Structures are given as C-alpha cells and as structure tokens.
C-alpha cells in the first residue's frame with residue numbers, strides 16, 4: 001500500500017469497535033489497529049437482539065457478512081409486520097396476557113459469542129488486532145496539528161496513531177481523558193460539569209443474566225410459550241424478566257431486572273454474599289457477580305407458573321449492576337472520538353445499546369473514509385459524527401429508561417394503555433433508518449463551508 005491516508009487506533013474490541021474496524025476495511029487507504037484489554041476477544045454467555053434499523057446498517061457491510069449472521073440466528077430477516085414481543089402481567093399466582101407488540105421487520109437474536117465470532121472472522125488481515133492492551137490514557141499534543149497521538153497502555157508500552165476512537169465500553173479510559181481535554185480553560189462550574197461525565201453512574205438497575213438449556217425446558221414443558229410465541233416479557237412491580245430462544249433454538253436467553261429508583265446515581269455497593277465474577281484469573285469487576293440458581297430466581301419468586309417453569313431451569317447466572325453514562329457535552333475532541341457504550345452507555349430496556357454502537361461505527365467510517373476527509377479535516381469529520389449521532393443516541397437512552405419504568409409498573413400509564421405507549425416509544429427501532437443521517441453526513445463532509453456548530 002502507498003502511504004496511508006491515516007492510521008486509526010480503535011481502543012476496545014467489543015461490538016462497536018469491531019464493527020468500526022470492519023466498516024473501515026472498505027477504505028484501503030486507512031490503516032486500522034484494534035487494541036483490546038482482554039487476552040482474547042470474548043463475549044459473555046448471553047443473548048442479544050438487533051432491531052431492523054441496526055440490521056439494515058449491518059447489511060451494508062456485505063452480502064456474505066449478512067448471510068453469516070442470519071445463519072447464526074437460524075431464521076431470515078423480514079421487513080413484513082410480525083408479532084414481536086408478548087408481554088404478560090406476571091407478578092401474581094395467575095398471570096395474564098397484556099399485549100403483543102407488533103413490529104415492522106423482525107428482531108434478529110444471537111448468542112453474543114456467535115455474533116462476535118462473525119465480526120472477527122470478517123476482519124481483513126490488514127486490520128491488526130492487539131490483545132492484552134488495556135489503555136491507561138492518551139496524549140494528543142495539539143488537536144489541530146498533525147503530530148501523532150500517543151497511546152499509553154497499562155503494561156507500560158505505548159503506540160501512536162493519527163486518530164483515536166474510544167470504543168472501550170462503559171468504563172472507558174478514553175472518556176475521562178477526553179473530558180479533561182474538553183474542560184481545559186473552562187470556568188470552574190462548566191469544568192466541574194464536564195468532568196462529572198467522566199465516570200459511569202449506577203442506575204439502580206440490577207440485571208440477572210443466564211442461558212438455560214432449551215432441551216431441559218422442553219422436557220418439563222414441551223409447549224412452553226417461549227417455544228410457540230418466542231420473545232416473552234414477564235412484567236411485575238419493580239422487577240421483570242424476559243426470555244427468548246437463541247443459537248438455533250439450543251438455548252433460551254433469560255435476562256431479569258430489578259429497578260430501585262431510590263438508588264439511581266448512588267455509589268453501587270456489591271452484596272458481599274455474591275462472589276465477584278472472575279475472568280482471566282482476576283475478579284472481573286465489582287459490578288459483576290456470580291449467582292447461584294437460588295439467588296437468580298429470588299426477585300421473581302412471586303411470579304406466575306409460566307414464569308416459574310422457565311426459572312426452574314436456571315442453573316446459575318451472573319448479576320450486573322447496570323451503570324450508564326451521562327449525556328456528554330461532546331463525543332469528539334480534536335482527532336479523538338468515542339463510540340458505543342463509552343459515549344452513551346444506556347439502560348438495556350430497548351435492546352438497543354449494541355445497535356447504537358453499530359450505527360455510530362458505520363457513520364464514523366462514512367465520514368472518515370470519505371475521500372474529502374484528510375488529516376487536516378479530521379476534527380470537522382468527527383464533529384459531523386457528533387452532531388448527527390449524539391442527539392439520536394441520547395434520545396434512545398431516554399426512551400430506554402422510560403421502557404424500564406413502564407415494564408416495572410413505575411408510571412401512571414394504565415395497563416390497558418401500556419401496549420400502545422411502549423410501542424410508540426420503541427417504534428423508531430423498526431420504522432426509521434440511519435440512511436438520512438448518512439446522507440447528511442456526506443453532504444456536510446463535501447461542503448466544508450457549511451457551519452456545523
């Protein structure tokens with residue numbers, strides 16, 4: 001290759017970081033390095049879903065890639081109206097059906113490891129991946145000049161790049177450095193407000209995640225509604241859980257939640273009775289614990305029979321103290337930008353966090369890969385990304401929070417209006433597309449005289 005247009009370092013090889021690497025591989029004049037903290041790329045043993053809006057973005061990465069994804073979930077993508085998720089009132093001995101949410105286009109549901117595997121296997125050899133590289137901080141000598149950005153890793157090593165993208169999740173190391181850069185020279189109040197965005201905040205939400213064997217469930221209840229009706233949410237006051245099949249029907253993904261509104265924005269205190277999850281021989285995080293079956297099912301013990309049949313199949317699980325990131329004043333500074341959870345970790349009640357990181361990644365690749373973008377104009381390209389993505393993802397975060405409150409019966413919305421309210425709040429995920437923002441991004445990149453502030 002002749003001299004590359006620029007060298008991009010992606011910090012973090014999760015869904016967002018790897019999607020960005022793949023999207024950038026369409027531009028042969030850009031060199032990409034992915035730095036991942038873990039020894040090997042991995043994803044937790046859990047399921048997740050991709051709504052039509054984000055799936056249509058993934059399709060842009062090539063027909064083969066799309067086919068490989070579809071094969072992993074075992075059914076095709078459709079743009080027809082389909083019954084999406086059934087919701088029940090379940091926090092009582094005999095539950096009842098509340099509403100079926102109909103969506104235009106189906107949600108594709110994956111085992112996270114399967115999805116991650118497809119992303120990784122599609123990266124071209126030109127994209128270099130580096131494991132066991134946990135970023136500590138970076139130095140951007142002068143945001144408008146062309147001198148390289150230095151990455152400093154926890155193992156003492158360093159690397160350089162022209163552009164740094166922080167795709168390093170909710171506990172991002174890039175975000176606090178960027179907030180410090182942004183705050184420099186501000187008056188004390190503004191400075192404090194910007195710096196307060198550096199660290200994640202606890203949402204008062206605890207997630208209970210596990211996979212159960214579909215065979216085990218079938219042996220107990222061959223016609224359970226998660227087989228016949230698919231995605232089901234069992235709703236209750238302050239706690240609810242969902243279940244749906246993944247991995248070609250081999251597992252049922254279960255995710256339960258408790259919502260303690262009085263604890264929002266407090267410091268999370270881990271329960272000493274729950275051991276911390278370990279990964280690569282170390283306690284992984286204070287926020288993630290290993291649950292016994294008994295601990296897992298406790299918040300849902302008064303739920304209806306249909307829910308209990310699922311819970312009886314749980315063997316163990318993980319507990320997650322769900323943290324979020326405040327709406328940032330900006331997701332870019334100079335030649336550094338944030339994407340995915342590093343920029344906008346949100347509550348998981350629209351199943352949209354990973355999808356938002358996919359949208360971020362594709363739009364970012366579009367502005368950086370465009371032939372009109374040069375090293376001199378990178379700050380403008382990243383500002384265009386921020387302008388088009390930050391308001392959207394902030395809105396999704398608010399909608400996600402509202403969904404949680406609706407599912408946990410923490411609003412005044414009467415039960416008979418719940419279906420309509422939830423559907424209206426969520427329909428952006430199947431009725432809208434990223435394409436308008438992509439076109440606007442290209443227009444702004446190509447017309448440097450248009451003011452984007």
Ligand SMILES: Cc1cc2nc3c(=O)[nH]c(=O)nc-3n(C[C@H](O)[C@H](O)[C@H](O)COP(=O)(O)OP(=O)(O)OC[C@H]3O[C@@H](n4cnc5c(N)ncnc54)[C@H](O)[C@@H]3O)c2cc1C
Pocket residue numbers: 011012013014015016017035036037038047048049050133134135136167168169170171172173207209255320322339340341342348350351352353354355356357
């Ligand atoms: C219970 C639950 C259910 C969910 N369900 C869905 C769903 O159905 N659909 C959906 O779209 N979203 C869902 N989400 C949200 C989704 O999981 C996240 O939004 C998504 O994983 C974010 O991707 P990311 O790439 O931004 O960050 P991450 O997936 O967190 O990846 C960050 C990567 O960076 C690495 N890293 C961290 N720090 C450093 C460092 N200092 N240096 C180098 N590397 C580093 C990490 O090891 C990791 O590989 C759910 C979340 C929860 C909690």
